[in-house]
Amino acid sequence: MDRYSRQALLTEIGTTGQKILQQKTVALVGIGALGTVSAELLARAGLGKLLLIDRDVVELSNLQRQSLFTERDLEKGKAETAKEKLKKINSEIEVEANSVHLNYETISLLEKADLILDCTDNLVTRFLINDYCKKNSKSWVYSAAIGTSGYVMPILPGGPCLRCFLEEANLDTCDTVGVLNTITVSIAALQVTLALKILLGKETEPILHHYDIWNHEYKKLIIKTKKDCPACNKKFTYLNEPENKILRFCASGKYQIQGPKPDLKKIKSNWQQLGEVIDDGVTLQFKSVMLFKDGRALIKAGSEEEARIIYSKYIGN
Numbered sequence: 001m002d003r004y005s006r007q008a009l010l011t012e013i014g015t016t017g018q019k020i021l022q023q024k025t026v027a028l029v030g031i032g033a034l035g036t037v038s039a040e041l042l043a044r045a046g047l048g049k050l051l052l053i054d055r056d057v058v059e060l061s062n063l064q065r066q067s068l069f070t071e072r073d074l075e076k077g078k079a080e081t082a083k084e085k086l087k088k089i090n091s092e093i094e095v096e097a098n099s100v101h102l103n104y105e106t107i108s109l110l111e112k113a114d115l116i117l118d119c120t121d122n123l124v125t126r127f128l129i130n131d132y133c134k135k136n137s138k139s140w141v142y143s144a145a146i147g148t149s150g151y152v153m154p155i156l157p158g159g160p161c162l163r164c165f166l167e168e169a170n171l172d173t174c175d176t177v178g179v180l181n182t183i184t185v186s187i188a189a190l191q192v193t194l195a196l197k198i199l200l201g202k203e204t205e206p207i208l209h210h211y212d213i214w215n216h217e218y219k220k221l222i223i224k225t226k227k228d229c230p231a232c233n234k235k236f237t238y239l240n241e242p243e244n245k246i247l248r249f250c251a252s253g254k255y256q257i258q259g260p261k262p263d264l265k266k267i268k269s270n271w272q273q274l275g276e277v278i279d280d281g282v283t284l285q286f287k288s289v290m291l292f293k294d295g296r297a298l299i300k301a302g303s304e305e306e307a308r309i310i311y312s313k314y315i316g317n
């Protein structure tokens with residue numbers, strides 16, 4: 001117990017609480033800005049087991065905020081690399097790395113988890129986690145950070161869920177508007193604090209926390225269950241094979257992704273920050289992406305996975 005003595009000394013945790021934490025399994029979906037920080041904090045806090053889930057590799061632009069990675073890790077898989085680092089920090093805990101994209105087919109990976117942390121950067125995966133947890137009465141923590149601010153909310157069985165207050169279209173992504181590394185660390189710290197409280201049975205309020213670190217603003221909002229929320233009414237659409245969001249192979253190395261109707265003006269101005277955009281009145285073209293008014297995107301990529309990554313990077317969702 002010496003290792004955790006400072007934590008066990010806290011009346012909020014105690015030696016009993018510490019022993020409980022050492023029995024728990026937490027899944028982290030996404031090992032990026034939030035996931036690396038949250039995983040490190042949980043490893044140091046002595047959680048029993050961490051399940052890491054991320055399909056991506058480490059890129060140079062990640063190093064500004066993804067604290068477990070170094071220059072030596074470029075092009076390496078995030079989940080495996082994070083596992084190596086976490087085992088060096090705490091060899092007593094179990095860490096499982098899963099280099100997969102979490103979708104309706106792989107979602108059962110979360111079965112073993114007592115708690116799920118949303119460390120993703122897209123709404124489709126969040127709604128998938130939301131449906132899964134609602135259906136299986138599991139707790140999870142929604143977290144998001146972009147620009148200089150972020151949100152965190154504990155989502156507990158029987159309480160309101162993400163779809164009670166979030167709509168499907170949100171087109172900002174960190175790759176188009178940027179993110180401050182102090183906000184991702186702050187949001188991860190808030191997320192892990194809530195995680196410890198949930199695991200110890202001390203967090204029950206459905207409160208959405210909003211923090212803007214640049215403008216020093218902190219707000220709390222109590223969320224109520226929405227009467228016509230699909231998930232709360234047992235319509236778990238994200239657990240089924242996606243119909244209109246499906247990727248279809250078109251021709252030579254091009255993939256089609258049908259997304260929601262986009263705000264082309266906004267996307268255009270976001271993309272213009274990053275490079276040249278061709279606007280022919282019908283489509284927007286940027287790098288390997290051609291985006292249509294109806295939400296259809298044609299993406300040149302080496303694989304379906306790569307197309308999916310490019311889509312979530314530049315179009316979002």
Ligand SMILES: [Zn+2]
Pocket residue numbers: 160161162163164225226229230231232
């Ligand atoms: Zn709901």
